Amino acid sequence: MSDADPISAADAARIRLVAALSGVARQDRAALRQVYEMTSAKLFGICLRISSDRGAAEDILQDVYIKVWNRAGRFDADRASPITWLCAIARNTAIDWQRASGRVAVAPEEAAYAVADDRIRADQGIEQDQQTARIHHCLGELEERQGAAIRAAFFDGLTYADIAARMDVPLGTMKSWVRRGLQRLKGCLGDD
Template identity: 80%
Template sequence: MSEADPATAADSARNHLVAALHDVARRDRAALRRVYDLTSAKLFGICLRISNDRAAAEDILQDVYIKIWNRAGRFDASRASPITWLCAIARNAAIDWQRASGRVATAPEDAALAIADERLRADESIEEMQETGRIHHCIDALDERAGTAIRAAFFDGLTYADLAERMNVPLGTMKSWIRRGLQRLKGCLEDG
């Protein structure tokens, strides 16, 4: 068989990343480079998408890998997927930067719809793709405005105030849409 089974390839990519993180926890610089090579495009994409500022995204990316260097020992493969664990560090760092900079996010309206290209998705396991599919299914089942707002908050780092302005509704209305949306989202994911 010349072509690798996609599921096996994804599992192998995941295992490779878990092993590299394990070595990073033991202060192995070469392992951090392996993690970087495997994930920097994904994490830079997150930093850039949320900060919407190339220079800032580069600074955030540096901080992200320094955080990974320091936190790798806390990664628990039995509780989290390595790639989403790393992505969450990047997203949180970018959001911290954005909140500290006091900037209003200026991502384009349709940016929330942009999705990862297929090449970068090749490493995802079937299970990961199913989980992503399920949360999208649950978000699609919400009131459309709540779903749009939740996606914009997640992918563009928009705050309540940004969302209220963007969607031209009072802040209180936005809060109640999202709070209700989150409650229903939770129910849907638990039913799934």
């Protein structure tokens, strides 16, 4: 475990999105699917708000991802946030559709509430980040062997026998380390 601060969920999502856009620039269809899964709810909301028409918004969204496919090589993570870049494409595509169709109506802002967003809420994300930080802090408080055994068992998915072999100790000793470590961890996490 390093002493570096863990990255936030938002930073991790940004990193994944930048990596996926790099894949799209290399014409990787799986990367485009990943970009779609990460951003379609937000971009659809933009298209729907501007078009005021669910069917049109779906068509516009398809055009957005065609543009993303064709333009991903132009994205520069040093100049713009990936979601900002994608939102600008969605907004401009929807405005172009609106001008071409002769429509000028904009859906009320409340229409965005009808669009599903399966991401966790901000308060839940903050709570998860705090809980994760607390778990890592408490793991750091354990004796080194106990902490290493618990990390290997629960984070790496190793069996007690695998960990015992790796650490060159008897299986019973390994089980005792983990049991005592979990008791200390429970005590640490229970303190407020």
